Amino acid sequence: MTFTSYAQNFEDVMLWRALKHIDHGCYVDVGAQHPVIDSVSKAFYEHGWRGTHIEPVPQYAELLRKDRPDETVLQIALADVEGTIELNVIPETGLSTAVDAYAKRHQEERLFGSQQITVSAMPLKSALRSLEGKAVHWLKIDVEGFETQVLKGWDSQLLRPWVMVVEATIPGSAETDYAAWDEIIVAANYQFVYFDGLNRFYIAREHAELAAAFLSPPNVFDDIKLTGNSSLCSELIAAHHARMLQDAGQIARAEARAAQATTHAAQIEAQAAQAAAHAAQIEAQLRDMLNSSSWRITAPLRNWVSVLRKIKFALKTGTLVPAIKRRIKNRRSLPEAAVEQKPHNLSPRAERIYTELKNAAELEKNKCEENKCAS
Known part of the structure; x- marks a missing residue:
């Protein structure tokens, strides 16, 4: 059956490959951002799964509530202790971060402005206490450099997802940065099984049978269909439109040159016709003169x-x-x-x-x- 992928880097494809045998599963999406664009959970939602979203940016939390009225949306940040944090909100992106250095770098390198807001924060174990003892099939963490603080607030005995997906690179970079928190997950009796260039995937040891699903990256046998709302599709569509505009410009210029050449040819034809008419007039005048009486009389x-x-x-x-x-x-x-x-x-x-x-x-x-x- 064709699987429609919404996620930024096919994270949903890998998770579906491992967990598609589960009916009406449960997930937790930390740093959920948009309910559709680049969403890891959207495809699962369409297949009857339900879960909890943790999103501190007010704009995205509201979109999630509207798109997923039957799911839990927590408009908070996660940290190792309860309190508040200053969040640098970068509008219309998934780059909002509690790490000031990253916000500053986005401003300097990509000219992304940010607005700092104060948001409530609590440990993961407190925020998801309602899920204690329940089966959570996957947990995704995408918090732009705040992963260590989030995982320090996790109690693996109370909340034990079958699969964990954690973003493992410096925001906006291919450089990996996971050493500080990888040991937290491994110490909780999880096995690292896959790295997709952006995220690290772990499975709970008690579900070791899932490891086989992570032996290869997304491929033709996953029967993937891309949604037009994904970043990848948006980039491809934008590139296609750019090429179309470029081609249209070249066609317009070629048509303009053709029209100019046609006009020039018409002018030349008109001049040729005028010259032919003038020659015919002269020939007629010459013929009249040669046939005239005065020309014959003056011949001697x-x-x-x-x-x-x-x-x-x-x-x-x-x-x-x-x-x-x-x-x-x-x-x-x-x-x-x-x-x-x-x-x-x-x-x-x-x-x-x-x-x-x-x-x-x-x-x-x-x-x-x-x-x-x-x-």
């Missing part, structure tokens, strides 16, 4: 202008006379009928140039004939 004039430009260039470069000579020489070999006659309808300037060319040709022709005669 344009031809003579071209000829005059060539003559001007020949005069400038000194190639006119040789060219005329070649032309005359070529014309001598032509029959008389093939000689070009004087063109008609020349302009005065064109006619003058024609006459000059003709005279020059005649002069050259006469010179050649004289040279022949002389020879």
